[in-house]
Amino acid sequence: MISELNKRKRNERFFQRPPEYVAQNLLGDFLVVKDKKKILIGKIVETESYLGLDDDASHSFGGKITARNKIMYHAGGIIYVYLIYGKFYCFNIVVSKKDVPQAVFIRALEPIEGIDVMKRNRGGGEDLKKLTAGPCRWTQAFGINKQFLGKSICSRDFFVARGPLKKFNIVKTKRVGVEYAAKSKDLPLRFYIKDSRFVSRKYY
DNA sequence: CTCACGATTAGA
DNA sequence: CTAATCGTGAGA
Numbered sequence: 574m575i576s577e578l579n580k581r582k583r584n585e586r587f588f589q590r591p592p593e594y595v596a597q598n599l600l601g602d603f604l605v606v607k608d609k610k611k612i613l614i615g616k617i618v619e620t621e622s623y624l625g626l627d628d629d630a631s632h633s634f635g636g637k638i639t640a641r642n643k644i645m646y647h648a649g650g651i652i653y654v655y656l657i658y659g660k661f662y663c664f665n666i667v668v669s670k671k672d673v674p675q676a677v678f679i680r681a682l683e684p685i686e687g688i689d690v691m692k693r694n695r696g697g698g699e700d701l702k703k704l705t706a707g708p709c710r711w712t713q714a715f716g717i718n719k720q721f722l723g724k725s726i727c728s729r730d731f732f733v734a735r736g737p738l739k740k741f742n743i744v745k746t747k748r749v750g751v752e753y754a755a756k757s758k759d760l761p762l763r764f765y766i767k768d769s770r771f772v773s774r775k776y777y
Numbered sequence: 778c779t780c781a782c783g784a785t786t787a788g789a
Numbered sequence: 790c791t792a793a794t795c796g797t798g799a800g801a
Contacts, residue, residue: 621784630784641797657783659794665784678784709785750784 574686575612578605578734585727588649588668592622592675595649595668597743597764601736604682606715608730611690613715615682615705616736619765619772621748623665625674630754633674644723645674652721654712661709662717666726680749680763682711683771691715707773742767749774 583602588595599617606613623631625645632642632655644653649668653676657663665676682705684691691704691714698704705711726732745761752758765772 623784632784637798639798655784656796658785659783659796661785663784680784703787707786748784753783 575605578603578614581734581737583727583733583735585648585650588666588726589670590649590668592624592668592677593762595666596620596622596677596762599666599677599679599733600743600764600766601739601741603685603734603736604679604715605732605734606730608716611687613687613690614685615711615715616685616771617679617681617733618683618769619679619681619763621678621680621763622668623676623678624757624762625669625676627757628754628760629756630748630751630758631674631676636674642674645676646672647723649675650725650727652724652726654717654719654721656719657709662712662719663708664712664717664721678708679711680708681706681765681769681771681773682715683769684714702771706771741769746776 599620602617604615625631625633633645648671651667653665653667654662665678667676669675684705694716695714704714744765744767746763747759748763
């Protein structure tokens with residue numbers, strides 16, 4: 574299983590493309606996180622793209638640079654995580670070239686391997702959907718925290734593998750939770766696998 | 778230094 | 790529908 578995934582590993586070049594391209598092509602891919610002896614695998618079923626300078630829903634809107642978001646100005650292929658509501662971690666992959674502060678937000682996964690660990694990380698519960706369907710649910714299940722800030726997602730124990738079967742339709746909708754963005758809130762920058770039951774919410 | 782609030786979630 | 794919960798960002 575893991576050697577097969579290694580052959581399909583996404584490289585930096587893939588993540589240095591535009592956010593709309595990366596966000597859509599990540600659907601159906603596998604996120605792989607290995608720690609000591611455990612391996613966690615999830616299929617990416619829902620993403621959003623954040624366009625940076627001209628996108629008033631983006632943390633880097635207008636070229637803003639803060640202690641929190643400065644990582645977005647790096648070249649694509651590393652992780653931007655931030656704490657929200659004092660208790661959850663939001664996980665983004667920085668994309669595009671250096672100094673172009675764009676990102677892809679991973680909103681939901683389908684649990685594939687390491688489900689026992691995911692359940693433990695989330696503190697029990699048998700409902701698989703509640704395990705990883707939601708941007709801060711799956712990060713909790715996978716143990717994502719500040720340690721992942723700036724980490725390369727093209728490494729030995731932390732990477733994305735291209736999905737072998739991509740026979741699905743992609744739904745495009747507006748992004749979730751960005752009503753504050755007067756200008757960009759309704760842009761179709763959210764993508765999900767149409768028939769996946771692990772999408773955080775079907776309509777919005 | 779102060780203070781309002783969030784790319785959400787769980788629970789009533 | 791609302792409370793939770795604290796690091797972050799903007800402003801004094």
